[in-house]
Amino acid sequence: MKRVLITGAAGFLGSHLCDKFLANGFKVVGMDNFLTGSEDNISHLFGNPNFEFYHHDVTKFVHVSGELDYILHFASPASPIDYLEMPIQTLKVGSLAPYNLLGLARVKKARFIIASTSEVYGDPSVHPQPEEYWGNVNPIGPRGVYDEAKRFQEAITMGYHNYHGIDTGIVRIFNTYGPRMRLNDGRALPAFMSQALRGEDITVFGDGSQTRSFCYVDDLVDGIYRLTLSDYHYPVNIGNPQEITIKQFADEIVEITNSGSKVTYQELPKDDPKQRRPDITKAKEILDWEPKIDRSEGLKRTLEYFQQKVK
Numbered sequence: 001m002k003r004v005l006i007t008g009a010a011g012f013l014g015s016h017l018c019d020k021f022l023a024n025g026f027k028v029v030g031m032d033n034f035l036t037g038s039e040d041n042i043s044h045l046f047g048n049p050n051f052e053f054y055h056h057d058v059t060k061f062v063h064v065s066g067e068l069d070y071i072l073h074f075a076s077p078a079s080p081i082d083y084l085e086m087p088i089q090t091l092k093v094g095s096l097a098p099y100n101l102l103g104l105a106r107v108k109k110a111r112f113i114i115a116s117t118s119e120v121y122g123d124p125s126v127h128p129q130p131e132e133y134w135g136n137v138n139p140i141g142p143r144g145v146y147d148e149a150k151r152f153q154e155a156i157t158m159g160y161h162n163y164h165g166i167d168t169g170i171v172r173i174f175n176t177y178g179p180r181m182r183l184n185d186g187r188a189l190p191a192f193m194s195q196a197l198r199g200e201d202i203t204v205f206g207d208g209s210q211t212r213s214f215c216y217v218d219d220l221v222d223g224i225y226r227l228t229l230s231d232y233h234y235p236v237n238i239g240n241p242q243e244i245t246i247k248q249f250a251d252e253i254v255e256i257t258n259s260g261s262k263v264t265y266q267e268l269p270k271d272d273p274k275q276r277r278p279d280i281t282k283a284k285e286i287l288d289w290e291p292k293i294d295r296s297e298g299l300k301r302t303l304e305y306f307q308q309k310v311k
Helices: 012-023 080-085 087-093 096-108 144-164 188-197 217-227 246-257 281-287 293-309
Strands: 003-007 027-032 052-055 070-071 111-117 169-175 202-205 211-213 235-238 243-246 263-266
Touching: 003 096, 003 188, 012 052, 012 217, 027 188, 052 080, 070 096, 070 217, 080 144, 087 096, 096 111, 096 144, 096 235, 111 144, 144 169, 144 202, 188 202, 188 246, 188 293, 202 246, 211 246, 217 235, 217 281, 235 281, 243 246, 246 263, 246 293
Parallel strands: 003 027, 003 070, 027 052, 070 111, 111 169, 169 235, 202 263
Antiparallel strands: 211 243
16 A cells, blocks of 8 residues: 655645545555644544554654655645734745655655645736746735745755655645635635624625635545646646636625625735636646536535534
């Protein structure tokens, strides 16, 4: 059986990745310090003989005994609320952690996959965003600690690939949603759905004309899985190219929850991207991947989870 280390295993994406690899016959080593992850996300795995878990901060030295075939680095605060409250931790997990894990990959001769983000494109001047676009990022703005941490992760990953010959891959993740999102993480879907289920006004920042492209978590995880098993070394966008304005998205949430909530508006945060849509040509050609779950179906599945969580 192949063996994979997944950091950030107790997080939203990390926990779904653990499920995916276990379902496909892998032994999974999960690692998390619960900074933003939750034990609830992986508690169903603790009785699985092919799953082992280490409570560990990956910005410190990382040791895993035995063979490893793959290392997936998915540990990081990932929402504006998190990285604005924890800027130093965000920078450390984007710099010290990949340094530690790339060293481990070198010793284990493991393929290393880094979780990058559409935030490397910043507030883009090219639309949709292809992997060749270098981005429009403010390194000293409030989002800089996250954006530049992810850009550094890509740089150090390619440095180890080019200098040490490490087998690497880079996934640029666009907006993703689904079960196990934290209710208070500040991203659009959990914020809108929690407010709608409580009958509160839905808060939209700006005038709601900014766009996003939302990918259901099962589709995203399938794309990451395919990239992991491929031999491609350069960045690949994984996301849903169906673009929607934030105002339209808020209206969809109100409709699916049968809520009487009204949409209210607040000032747009500094450097908030005006447009966000992936060009997934590479994912289609290299991974034979594209999203299959449409937003209406994905929102229904996500609503079932939030109805159990929102009091």
